[in-house]
Each structure stands twice: as C-alpha cells, then as structure tokens.
Amino acid sequence: MSTRRKDVAKAYITYRQERTKIRESSGTYVKNIENKLNVENNEMQNANVDEESFGGRMGEASDANLKAYALNYCMPKWMAEKHLNNEIYIHDLSHYALGDHNCLTIPFDKLLANGFNTRQTDVRPANSVSTAFQLVAVLFQLQSLNQFGGVSASHLDWTMVPYVRKSFYKHYCDGVKYICDVADSVYDHINNNLPIDSEEYTRCDTYNYAMDMTTREVYQAVEAMYHNLNTLQSRSGNQLPFTSINYGTCTLPEGRMIIKALLEVSIEGIGSLHRTSIFPCGIFQCMKGVNRELGDPNYDLFKLALESTAKRLYPNYANVDWSGNAGYDKNDPRTYFSTMGCRTANGYDINGFGQLKDGRGNICPVTIILPTIAMEAKDMANHVAAKNKNGTTLIEWNISLVDNFINLLDEKIHQAKDMLIERFEYICSQSPASAKFMWENGTMEGYIPEEGIRSALKHGTIVIGQLGLAECLQILIGTDHTTKEGMELAKRIEQLFKDRCAEFKQEYKLNFGVYYTPAENLCYTAMTKFKEKYGEIPNVSENKFFTNSMHVPVWKEMSPFEKIDIESQLTGYSSAGCITYVELDSGVKNNIDSLEVLVNYAMDKDIPYFAINVPNDMCMDCGYTDEINDTCPQCGSTNIQRLRRVTGYLTGNYTTAFNLGKQEEVEKRFQHSKMLRGWKND
Numbered sequence: 001m002s003t004r005r006k007d008v009a010k011a012y013i014t015y016r017q018e019r020t021k022i023r024e025s026s027g028t029y030v031k032n033i034e035n036k037l038n039v040e041n042n043e044m045q046n047a048n049v050d051e052e053s054f055g056g057r058m059g060e061a062s063d064a065n066l067k068a069y070a071l072n073y074c075m076p077k078w079m080a081e082k083h084l085n086n087e088i089y090i091h092d093l094s095h096y097a098l099g100d101h102n103c104l105t106i107p108f109d110k111l112l113a114n115g116f117n118t119r120q121t122d123v124r125p126a127n128s129v130s131t132a133f134q135l136v137a138v139l140f141q142l143q144s145l146n147q148f149g150g151v152s153a154s155h156l157d158w159t160m161v162p163y164v165r166k167s168f169y170k171h172y173c174d175g176v177k178y179i180c181d182v183a184d185s186v187y188d189h190i191n192n193n194l195p196i197d198s199e200e201y202t203r204c205d206t207y208n209y210a211m212d213m214t215t216r217e218v219y220q221a222v223e224a225m226y227h228n229l230n231t232l233q234s235r236s237g238n239q240l241p242f243t244s245i246n247y248g249t250c251t252l253p254e255g256r257m258i259i260k261a262l263l264e265v266s267i268e269g270i271g272s273l274h275r276t277s278i279f280p281c282g283i284f285q286c287m288k289g290v291n292r293e294l295g296d297p298n299y300d301l302f303k304l305a306l307e308s309t310a311k312r313l314y315p316n317y318a319n320v321d322w323s324g325n326a327g328y329d330k331n332d333p334r335t336y337f338s339t340m341g342c343r344t345a346n347g348y349d350i351n352g353f354g355q356l357k358d359g360r361g362n363i364c365p366v367t368i369i370l371p372t373i374a375m376e377a378k379d380m381a382n383h384v385a386a387k388n389k390n391g392t393t394l395i396e397w398n399i400s401l402v403d404n405f406i407n408l409l410d411e412k413i414h415q416a417k418d419m420l421i422e423r424f425e426y427i428c429s430q431s432p433a434s435a436k437f438m439w440e441n442g443t444m445e446g447y448i449p450e451e452g453i454r455s456a457l458k459h460g461t462i463v464i465g466q467l468g469l470a471e472c473l474q475i476l477i478g479t480d481h482t483t484k485e486g487m488e489l490a491k492r493i494e495q496l497f498k499d500r501c502a503e504f505k506q507e508y509k510l511n512f513g514v515y516y517t518p519a520e521n522l523c524y525t526a527m528t529k530f531k532e533k534y535g536e537i538p539n540v541s542e543n544k545f546f547t548n549s550m551h552v553p554v555w556k557e558m559s560p561f562e563k564i565d566i567e568s569q570l571t572g573y574s575s576a577g578c579i580t581y582v583e584l585d586s587g588v589k590n591n592i593d594s595l596e597v598l599v600n601y602a603m604d605k606d607i608p609y610f611a612i613n614v615p616n617d618m619c620m621d622c623g624y625t626d627e628i629n630d631t632c633p634q635c636g637s638t639n640i641q642r643l644r645r646v647t648g649y650l651t652g653n654y655t656t657a658f659n660l661g662k663q664e665e666v667e668k669r670f671q672h673s674k675m676l677r678g679w680k681n682d
C-alpha cells in the first residue's frame with residue numbers, strides 16, 4: 001500500500017471511530033432524553049418533585065444531559081471519577097454547569113423594609129402585616145428560582161413586629177374615626193333634641209377594637225402564607241419552593257401574636273380536609289430564659305408548639321443555646337441559631353459576618369460515601385497481605401485496617417476539598433445577570449459589584465458531607481457506634497473531618513464545614529452502586545439504603561433518650577448542619593408533657609436541631625388524621641395518605657413519593673416510644 005493510500009485508510013478508520021463515538025454518545029443522549037420524557041423508571045429522586053408532570057419531565061430530561069455535560073466538560077477527569085466510583089458524590093450535578101448555588105436564608109427584615117425589584121416591576125415596602133406575609137411568600141418564590149436548594153426565614157416572629165404595629169395603627173385610626181362619627185351623631189341628636197343611644201358609647205373602646213382587628217388580620221395573613229407556600233409551584237411548575245421558617249424567641253406582644261398564629265394555623269391544617277401542610281417547615285427556636293420552662297415569657301408558646309408537633313410533625317426544634325453557635329449576639333436575632341428545614345445551617349463566617357445567618361447560605365456540598373472508602377481500605381489490606389504470603393514482595397504489613405482507613409479517608413477529605421473549591425470558583429465565575437433578582441436586591445449579603453459575585457459568595461458555606469457511618473464501622477470493626485468500641489472510632493473519624501475543615505477554613509479563607517448530609521436520594525443510589533460492586537455483605541449492604549450520616553441505624557431498638565445520648569456525642573463535630581430524630585407512636589398526642597421532657601432533654605444534650613416523627617396518616621375522604629392501619633376508623637375509606645419525614649421536611653404520601661430505599665427505611669424505622677414504659681398512659 002502506498003503511503004498516500006495508507007494515510008487515507010488511516011484517516012478513514014479514524015473517521016469511522018469518531019463517528020461511532022458520536023453515535024454512541026448521541027445514543028446515550030437520546031436514550032437519556034427518551035427515558036425521562038416517557039417517565040420510564042421513575043426514580044422519585046426528590047420526594048417533592050412531580051416527575052410525571054410536564055414541568056417535571058422537562059426538568060428531568062434536561063437534567064440527564066446536563067449531568068453528563070458537567071462530568072465531561074466542567075471538571076478535571078479525576079473528580080468525575082470520584083463521583084462515578086461512588087467515593088465522593090457531587091450533589092445537584094445537573095446544576096453544576098449552570099453555576100447556581102444551593103440555598104439561602106433570606107434577609108426579610110431588609111427586603112420588607114426597603115421593598116425590592118423584579119423584572120417587571122418594583123415592590124413598595126410592606127405597610128401592613130397582611131402585605132408583609134404576602135411578600136414573604138413572593139420573596140421565597142423569587143429567590144428559589146435563583147438557586148437549586150431551599151430558602152428560609154431565620155426569625156420570622158421578630159421580622160413581623162414592625163408590620164403588626166403598622167396594622168394596629170391603621171385599625172386604631174379606624175377606631176378613632178368611628179368615635180368621631182359617634183361624636184358627630186351625638187351632637188346631631190342633641191341639636192335635634194332626640195334621645196341618645198347609650199350603647200354607642202360602650203362600643204367606643206378603640207384599643208380593644210384595634211387589637212381584635214389586628215389579631216384577626218395576623219391570623220388571616222398567616223393562613224394565606226401557608227396556602228401560598230403549598231400551592232405556588234415553582235421551577236417550571238414541578239415543585240414547591242423548599243421553605244422553612246424559624247421563630248419562637250420574640251417576647252414582644254407583637255411577636256407573640258405572630259408565633260401564636262403560626263402555630264394555631266399549623267394545628268388547624270389547610271384546605272377543606274384540614275390537611276397537614278407540607279410547607280413551610282416550621283422550626284421553633286428553643287432558648288433558655290425565653291421559652292424553655294414554666295415562668296419563661298414564651299413558655300405557653302413552647303407548649304403550643306409541642307401540641308402542633310404531636311399532631312402535625314411540625315415544628316421541629318432548633319437550639320439557640322447550642323454550643324456550636326457560640327459568639328452570637330443576644331440582641332440580634334439574625335445571629336440566633338436557625339436552620340434550613342432539611343438541616344443545612346450557616347456556621348461562623350470567617351469573612352467578617354460572624355454568626356449572622358441572614359443573606360447567607362450553602363454554596364455547594366459534596367458527600368463522602370464512607371462504606372466505599374472502608375471497602376477500599378480493606379481491599380488494599382487484603383492485597384498487600386496476599387502479596388506478603390506469596391513472598392513476591394517484601395513490604396511488611398504492619399498497619400491496621402483502621403489506620404489504613406483513616407489515612408485513606410484523610411486523602412478523600414483533601415480531594416473533597418479540591419472538588420468544592422473547583423465548583424465554588426466555577427460558581428463565582430458566573431455573570432450577575434444570571435440571577436438578577438438576587439444581586440439587584442442583595443438577597444445574598446455582601447455583594448460589591450466592582451469585586452464580582454465572589455464578594456458575596458465567600459460568606460456562604462462549602463461543606464463536606466458524609467453517608468453511612470454505621471455501615472462503615474461495621475466493615476472496619478464489625479460493630480456500629482451504638483457500642484463503646486464503635487463510638488470511639490466514630491469520634492476519631494468525626495474529629496478528622498472537623499480538624500481538616502477547620503484547617504481548610506483558615507488556609508483558603510472559605511467557610512468549609514462538616515455536614516451530616518440529608519442524602520434523600522443518595523442513600524438509595526449509593527447503596528445500589530455499592531451492591532453492584534461488593535454484593536450483599538451482612539450488616540452492611542442487606543438493605544436498599546445506607547444509614548443517614550452519623551445516625552443510629554433506624555431499626556435499632558432503643559428508647560428515644562438512648563438515641564439522643566448516642567447521637568448527641570457526634571453532633572458537635574458538625575458545623576454545617578445535622579438533625580436528630582426520634583420515632584414516637586401516635587399516643588404522643590395525649591402526652592404533651594412527656595414530649596416536652598423529650599425536647600428539653602435533647603436541648604440539654606446540646607443537640608442543635610431536633611425533630612420528632614409521629615405517624616401522620618390521613619383519610620383523604622373525611623380528613624381523619626392519626627395512625628391508620630388499612631381503613632379509616634371514622635368512615636371506612638381505604639384512601640389513606642401517609643405523610644412521613646424525609647430529610648427534615650415532610651412530603652406527600654411516602655409510598656408513592658419516596659424512592660425505594662427511603663420507603664424501605666421508613667418501614668424499618670423502630671418506634672422508640674415502645675421502649676418507654678407507660679408512655680401512652682402517663
């Protein structure tokens with residue numbers, strides 16, 4: 001063959017190869033789109049997204065390709081490999097290439113006082129409590145379109161105080177006007193020598209009139225907000241914004257009025273059947289001297305919160321006295337410990353905002369899949385040991401599996417750090433035009449236009465999450481952290497996370513934090529991948545899900561106090577968010593005092609964020625709500641909706657909205673109240 005013909009042949013082969021590559025890749029591309037458009041294999045990745053809807057299908061179809069694009073073109077190859085290899089998971093990968101960030105605590109005080117701009121118009125400052133609550137819903141919605149995760153209010157009771165006052169003033173003026181009218185009519189009566197109706201005078205109590213009207217307005221405004229947040233679909237109409245509201249510490253009469261209304265509407269439920277509302281996630285902020293004990297000014301509201309929790313699962317409880325929020329300002333509720341419903345929290349800002357929560361959020365997370373790392377450490381150990389036995393190598397194996405794991409984990413934590421910095425800088429490189437609402441109105445604090453959006457993003461957190469501590473410990477030492485031995489190693493692991501994040505924070509001047517990941521979908525997908533590689537291992541991969549973060553496995557039989565005792569030994573290592581839950585039976589409704597003991601116990605054990613799971617089954621025909629077996633005891637219907645908590649948030653019927661892993665997890669959840677003697681009849 002001549003050189004020229006050889007070249008032609010070679011070129012042709014290369015061409016064919018390239019065509020095949022393109023065809024194959026477009027094949028995957030087409031397949032991805034088809035699967036998602038036809039809702040084949042609906043994985044229910046996010047319990048609050050309707051993957052069957054038009055908006056859901058559009059989102060899912062484009063997500064599939066945006067994920068592939070991100071892995072191939074937006075990061076170094078090794079990072080994509082860590083993700084694909086089930087070692088370090090990159091969250092919300094479909095948003096990577098877009099470059100938006102995760103979540104935000106909205107600075108409502110500022111936005112309600114100053115008004116804000118949208119693409120179509122500008123909005124004037126709120127002048128009444130009803131307008132203020134409407135604007136809260138609007139702001140939640142608008143901000144959620146500028147990011148991919150949740151939105152929260154850090155102290156909604158304090159935020160609303162000026163607007164309660166404005167409403168009261170209006171109603172008072174109306175009252176005064178009414179008195180003037182009465183005075184006029186009395187004057188007319190005297191002039192015309194007619195008798196005077198004495199009842200007119202007694203109705204002239206302006207203060208009580210204004211109070212009544214304000215209370216009514218607050219109640220209606222709160223009701224409207226609950227309805228808005230459960231109906232205003234966002235993100236192409238396929239999901240509600242993930243909204244959370246923190247409250248409970250304001251002892252002013254105006255703030256108390258707000259807290260009371262928030263709780264009463266929560267207890268009442270929404271819609272014609274008085275359903276438990278999914279959003280907003282209510283979070284009651286417990287604070288010593290404010291609402292914890294009999295005699296505290298807001299103790300009555302704490303009791304009301306417990307009543308709501310027993311019936312509606314919300315509110316959850318945030319611990320304002322948590323040691324991890326040290327350095328907060330008692331006179332500034334914007335610095336009180338607050339959280340996103342899921343658990344993500346703003347820790348101390350190294351770039352000048354300290355414990356300020358408002359206008360800050362998580363920028364991006366990654367999660368280290370601990371059981372994979374444990375298996376890799378084990379494989380390495382076996383490999384070296386085998387070589388020694390055959391005498392083919394002279395390496396002396398004198399490092400224990402645990403030490404080997406710790407070294408390997410340290411390496412992964414460093415890699416996770418590099419992956420976070422890579423994405424953080426990518427997010428910082430986006431044009432402010434991509435999120436005009438956010439940058440024009442300063443919903444993320446600290447933005448200096450001349451310096452670019454990094455000036456604000458640097459106040460957010462970038463966090464290293466973890467999944468499956470319990471299974472990881474089983475692989476390493478054959479027991480989890482419910483034993484003394486397991487707990488010792490658990491602490492060693494968490495200490496490593498904590499130390500490294502603290503070092504990175506100083507070195508890079510970015511808010512690295514330890515994160516006990518929600519892993520709503522990951523608990524299932526990571527386990528599926530793990531099994532494909534390692535098969536079923538007893539106590540490790542027999543289920544369809546990995547245990548959440550550092551939680552005690554859901555099936556472990558213990559009392560709620562024991563569960564708190566164990567998890568509270570680890571919550572202090574996390575600065576970027578964690579949650580502890582306990583499972584109770586529906587008898588708790590008649591046992592508010594015991595519930596109070598439990599919440600106080602968790603707070604005293606320095607748990608930052610605590611939630612209580614109570615079965616919440618509702619008959620869709622008559623609205624009866626309790627723990628329901630197969631048929632409604634009131635009307636006999638079998639149309640039952642079963643609400644359960646996923647990450648911190650609630651969701652619709654868990655048997656249809658949760659992925660298979662989470663469904664199994666729910667079914668395996670042990671009811672901790674079973675271990676309490678006399679719980680039901682106390």
Ligand SMILES: [Zn+2]
Pocket residue numbers: 619620621622623624632633634635636637
């Ligand atoms: Zn019924």
